[in-house]
Amino acid sequence: MINKAVNKKMLMILIIILSVAAICMAILFITSGVFAPSRYLEPWNKSYSKQFGDPRVKLVSHGILAANGHNMQPWKVVLDPKDHMVFRLYADAERLTPEVDPFARQTMVSQGTFLEYIRIAGAELGYKTTIALFPEGEYDERDLKASMSAKPVAKVTLAKAPPEKNPLYPYMYLPDTNRGPYEANLLSPGQADALQRARQEAGVALHIFQDSSNVERLGQYAVTGTAIEAGVHRINEESRRIFRANEYEKNRYRYGFSLEGQGTTGFMKHMMQGLITIFPFLNNEQASADMMIRSTQAAAGHTPAYAMILTEGNSRTQQVLAGMLYSRLILSAHSLGLVMQPVSQVLEEYPEMEQQYNSIHRDYAAHGVTIQMLVRVGAPTKSAAPTMRRDALDFLTQ
Incomplete structure (x- = not known):
């Protein structure tokens, strides 16, 4: 009789725990906006x-x-x-x-x-x-x-x-950026040639690197640039102001950063959105910086190639032309079963980045030439949202 009473008590405790967990999960998902229509994706x-x-x-x-x-x-x-x-x-x-x-x-x-x-x-x-x-x-x-x-x-x-x-x-109609790990396979000669054909504008150059020495060096630039940016408080504040924590905010603003932009989707996205909305301190500056650095380190370790867009000068016209080439490069990559991710933090022009900016230009750009874009290239291991x-x-x- 005693064992039966104990078992019954344990069962009741388990039911209560599961019920509380289910209620908490429901609160998280409702707070996340799981039932809100995603108008921002229309x-x-x-x-x-x-x-x-x-x-x-x-x-x-x-x-x-x-x-x-x-x-x-x-x-x-x-x-x-x-x-x-x-x-x-x-x-x-x-x-x-x-x-x-x-x-x-x-x-x-x-x-x-x-x-x-x-x-x-x-x-x-x-x-x-x-x-x-x-x-x-x-x-x-x-x-x-x-x-x-x-x-x-x-x-x-x-x-x-x-x-x-x-x-x-x-x-x-495909997402332009995939931050996930890429397959280890190098680009085939046909793929590399097809990407090179995206370049059409005079004064705009496209270089593709997939030898181990340059891949390692550019990966280090990507990680170092990210670590510097992650440590600048005013930049983190700027990013925080345009972060959309849940579906309601995404439908309201329809621009800026969100969890799926960082590769978090599905069940985990809604759980994290609910937690961050209820407990904003979870998305603090240090946690965001650590996640950004870890993500870049993981990405750099799973990148078979990098592409770089350079212009002969840095006029406004040349900047626009670089963007036109970048669109063709992304679409050409998709047509070849490849994806891309910009890792251009090292190219940004604020004081804390000056040393790395000058260093990558010494390594990869002739005098007067500006590196406009640095991007990872490879075959995806998972899709992006x-x-x-x-x-x-x-x-x-x-």
């Missing part, structure tokens, strides 16, 4: 652009899928009120990240990624796109934000043309 739907009658807006709905620095989506589009086949692209001066990108170089590279998606989508949809960069001249660097607001990055003119299948177009995007109409302005 632009990734292949039918999304069909809702827009204006061909310019159709193309904008493709351009916003492009890779962009810190997922700030720093684009503004002004539709020409007189010519319904013309629009102008502006850099959004209110979406800068001045701590990590003090000269807005990455913002300008992001203008190029957008424009290349526009060009590729235009051909697919039956429009020839003529892109005139800085039609009113480059910026006045003495008052950069005001100049960004006043001068367009590009004037885009559309002309009806027979639809032209572009082999890169289908890959626009798409990141937040704002609605296409939110980019339109007067």
